[in-house]
Amino acid sequence: ELEADSVVELFRRRVAERPDAPQLHYFGTTLDRAEVDRLSDAFAAGLERRGVGAGDRVAIALQNTPVCVLAVLAVWKLGGTVVPVNPMYKERELAHLLTDSGARVLVAHPAARGVVAALPAGSTPGHVLYSRDGALAADLTGPWPDDADDDVLAIFKEGGAPRAPASPGPDDAALLSYTSGTTGPAKGAINLHRNLAYQVGACRTWIGLGDGDSILTVAPLFHITGLAMHLALGLGGGLPLVLTYRFDARTAAALVERYRPTFTIGSITAFIALLAEPATRDHDLSSLTKVLSGGAPVPAATVRRFADEFGVYIHNAYGLTETTSAAVAVPLGTRAPVDETSGALAIGVPLPSVHVEIRGDDGRPLPPGEVGELAIGGPQVAAGYWNKPEQTRAAFPEGTLLSGDVGFMDTAGWVYLVDRKKDMIVAAGYKIWPREVEDVLYEHPAVREAAVVGVPDPYRGETVRAFVSLRPGATATETELRDFCRARLAVYKAPAQVLIEDDLPKSVTGKILRRELRDAPVEP
Ligand code: ATP
Known part of the structure; x- marks a missing residue:
């Protein structure tokens, strides 16, 4: 009451x-x-x-x-x-x-x-x-x-x-x-x-x-x-x-x-x-x-x-x-x-x-x-x-x-979040939740922050692109991070591209803005 x-x-x-x-x-x-x-x-x-x-x-x-x-x-x-x-x-x-x-x-x-x-x-x-x-x-x-x-x-x-x-x-x-x-x-x-x-x-x-x-x-x-x-x-x-x-x-x-x-x-x-x-x-x-x-x-x-x-x-x-x-x-x-x-x-x-x-x-x-x-x-x-x-x-x-x-509950009453409905990526008919790919990137010792988005692709509808920032002093290459994901995820979920940035855009509340990254132009 x-x-x-x-x-x-x-x-x-x-x-x-x-x-x-x-x-x-x-x-x-x-x-x-x-x-x-x-x-x-x-x-x-x-x-x-x-x-x-x-x-x-x-x-x-x-x-x-x-x-x-x-x-x-x-x-x-x-x-x-x-x-x-x-x-x-x-x-x-x-x-x-x-x-x-x-x-x-x-x-x-x-x-x-x-x-x-x-x-x-x-x-x-x-x-x-x-x-x-x-x-x-x-x-x-x-x-x-x-x-x-x-x-x-x-x-x-x-x-x-x-x-x-x-x-x-x-x-x-x-x-x-x-x-x-x-x-x-x-x-x-x-x-x-x-x-x-x-x-x-x-x-x-x-x-x-x-x-x-x-x-x-x-x-x-x-x-x-x-x-x-x-x-x-x-x-x-x-x-x-x-x-x-x-x-x-x-x-x-x-x-x-x-x-x-x-x-x-x-x-x-x-x-x-x-x-x-x-x-x-x-x-x-x-x-x-x-x-x-x-x-x-x-x-x-x-x-x-x-x-x-x-x-x-x-x-x-x-x-x-x-x-x-x-x-x-x-x-x-x-x-x-x-x-x-x-x-x-x-x-x-x-x-x-x-x-x-x-x-x-x-x-x-x-x-x-x-x-x-x-x-x-x-x-x-x-x-x-x-x-x-x-x-x-x-x-x-x-x-x-x-x-x-979107999420699920286990029998003990714990709630798990899969992702936001509207952030789901569909690549060649496969559903991909960015969250799952981000979690894998965070497992890498050099990764400080990670964000995954779907970007338009002429063949697959969408393709997976990851943005990461690195921990101070740490080094990793984009290829190394891509391979790290490929070794841990089904091939269709692994990012086709990993881009290393100094910092990722955030909202005032500290939320990484996937939407801004999705719309950001990327040099080929
Ligand atoms: P807008 O609706 O205007 O785009 P917003 O969705 O960021 O802004 P908030 O109410 O601040 O508005 O954020 C709520 C959302 O934040 C939730 O719907 C969920 O997607 C996400 N969120 C909140 N807490 C968690 C958490 N612990 N883990 C994962 N996602 C979370």
């Missing part, structure tokens, strides 16, 4: 329990729960004066900073809905989110002034509040400096609290989380307050987080994993957040040493950078014992290497924006099994109260071992897409989410 209707309610309880417990750590500045409560009240009052009330949308385009956390909490305290925005967005992307959501206010860094000025007519929100966030962390506790370029500091100076504070109901919208829009215009998934409140409860009990635990914010706070598994879990679960501004391995390593966070969740590429790069070797990272990796495939070979070389076991976690982040994960302290036939590493078991079903093409549930689409039900499942009734009906039949991911 639900411990509270919303994260705001959970946070208010935490403040009452221990107002002086640290809540936010940011490069030398620490705010306790009472200060976070007071500053977010002031922020809420400022938003209220600009006409924000229950049901209104507020867009927030900030990095992982105290102001970002305070802004989100302030919107929720008014019963409003947060529209998280990637601060790197240019006018076309920002305009779509602002008009589609109908946001009343935008909170952004002054660096976005140019983008805001270039917004097409009609898409500028009523108010834009600029925050220099990063630079002025120490000022949040006062004394306040004079800074004409920082609207948010001015609001903090005014202080106060909203005249009409809200207690959001469980079915009110907490977030409109826009998907990155690979399949048409970005859609806003509606994450409800109860989705987040459940997630906090589920993660606390199941990850086993409590007194003494704290969170390193590896995922960006403008993406669902950062919002649910860092911000909501931190505020609602009474866990301090170590804010990173933007993920960078060297900075993160220094912050881990300084604040000793115990838990984090992020992309596997972030952990590869944090734990396996020479730049971070001289830092003490031993406090990080509860590490989850999600959002993208976690290769079995990488998990093994991290356990052997660095003594950190990386727990797989799987979820989508539409499931308010993690829905399936490897319970802490447990090792995920590897499927004998495919060599795939389990993504975990469904979180408490999550229900996963494998469905065939006819929509019927399939027995253990058979491959089909993952359908996910449970209290973390979003309410649908904002103003998109048809797409909502198609993706959420009877409130269950059709994930677009």
